[in-house]
Amino acid sequence: MEDISLNIHNLKKKYDDKPIINNLSITINFNRKITLITGMNGSGKSTLAKIIAGIILPDEGTLQISNHTNFSKWTKRTTYYLSSAERGMFYKLNSRQNIEYLTSLKGTNKNDVLKKLSNYCEKLNCKDILEMSAEKLSTGQKKKVFILSALCSNCQLLLLDEPTNGLDDESFYAFIEILAKLRLEKKIVLISHDKRFLDMPNIERIIFEKNGEIYWEGC
Ligand SMILES: Nc1ncnc2c1ncn2[C@@H]1O[C@H](COP(=O)(O)OP(=O)(O)OP(=O)(O)O)[C@@H](O)[C@H]1O
Numbered sequence: 289m290e291d292i293s294l295n296i297h298n299l300k301k302k303y304d305d306k307p308i309i310n311n312l313s314i315t316i317n318f319n320r321k322i323t324l325i326t327g328m329n330g331s332g333k334s335t336l337a338k339i340i341a342g343i344i345l346p347d348e349g350t351l352q353i354s355n356h357t358n359f360s361k362w363t364k365r366t367t368y369y370l371s372s373a374e375r376g377m378f379y380k381l382n383s384r385q386n387i388e389y390l391t392s393l394k395g396t397n398k399n400d401v402l403k404k405l406s407n408y409c410e411k412l413n414c415k416d417i418l419e420m421s422a423e424k425l426s427t428g429q430k431k432k433v434f435i436l437s438a439l440c441s442n443c444q445l446l447l448l449d450e451p452t453n454g455l456d457d458e459s460f461y462a463f464i465e466i467l468a469k470l471r472l473e474k475k476i477v478l479i480s481h482d483k484r485f486l487d488m489p490n491i492e493r494i495i496f497e498k499n500g501e502i503y504w505e506g507c
Contacts, residue, residue: 290355290444291318291354292318292353292354292355292356292475293315293316293317293318293353293354294315294316294318294340294351294352294353294475295315295350295351295352295353295354296312296313296314296315296316296340296349296350296351297313297349297350297351297352298311298312298313298348298349298350299311299312299313299336299339299346299348299349299350299351299500300312300346300347300348300349301332301335301339301344301346301347301500302347303335307499307500308332308335308499308500309332309335309336309339309346309499309500310499310500310501311349312336312349312500312501312502314494314502316477316492316494318475318476320471320472320490321471321490321491321492322467322471322476322477322478322488322490322491322492323476323477323478323491323492323493323494324477324478324479324480324485324486324491324492324493324494325337325477325478325479325480325493325494325495325496326479326480326481326493326494326495326496327494327495327496327497328496328497328498330498331496331497331498331499331500332496332499332500333449333479333496334371334372334449334479335500336496336500337369337447337449337477337479338369339351340363340367340369340445340447340477341363341367341369341447342360342363342364342367343369351363363445365394365395366443366444366445367443367444367445367446367447368394368437368438368441368443368445368446368447369447369449370434370435370437370438370446370447370448370449370451371449372449372450372453372479374430374431374434376390377422377430377433378422379421379422379423380421380422380423381421381422382418382419382420382421382422383417383418383419383420383422383425383429383433383436384405384418384419386422386433386437387401387405387433387436387437387440388401388402390434390437390441391437391440391441391442394441394442394443395442396440396441396442396443397442400440400442401440401441404439404440405418405436405440408436408439408440408466409436411462411465411466412432412435412436412459412462412463412466413458413459413462414429414432414436414459417429417432417433427454428454428455428456428459430454431451431452431453431454431455432455432459434451435448435451435463438451439466439470443474444474444475445474445475445476445477446470446474446475446476446477447477447479448476448477448478448479448480449479450479450480450481451463451478451480452480452482460482460484464484464485464488467488468488468489468490471490
């Protein structure tokens, strides 16, 4: 695994003249740990994740990944952003076809996806949803389709925004076990209010307060 760090320097973002991220500077040295971003509602966590993923642009500031000169090119190719408000699914296709489509957007080879898919489905106890048409899925089952797409993609950096909303307890702990292994292969940033993540070993925590200011870091 490539040893990289993410350097964010003097980042600023406003919406309608309201500062959301205010001069944020932080370095995330993944070091095979999972980065957990927690904090108040509206403090700017998803905004930061979208900036890292290249979905929105900051007003000011820079983002750099060590050894890569062109951050936006790097992030478009290697970052998978699982949005908390994920809705983009083709309801006439089944779950497997949706997963194949979503991972193809990141250039992941279909055979590589299928190899990983059955293993992750077994762990998340959801083999039965693969051939189900997406319009018949429950909320938690839909969430699993998005989680599976992130897990099966070939992306190096996974930005998982509230990935466990809607998961039952058993699936939550199965997901934690998957992440605990996956952190050795990929860089993982979790954005979550779920306090159960704090019991995970190998977690670095970043807490946001209002206006995107960090008041505590490390765990
Ligand atoms: N497209 C937008 N236009 C205007 N304001 C926005 C937009 N997106 C987010 N905001 C505002 O920016 C602030 C930060 O939103 P963001 O979604 O980053 O917060 P968050 O920390 O992820 O919150 P939560 O914990 O509730 O998910 C909020 O006040 C929100 O209303």
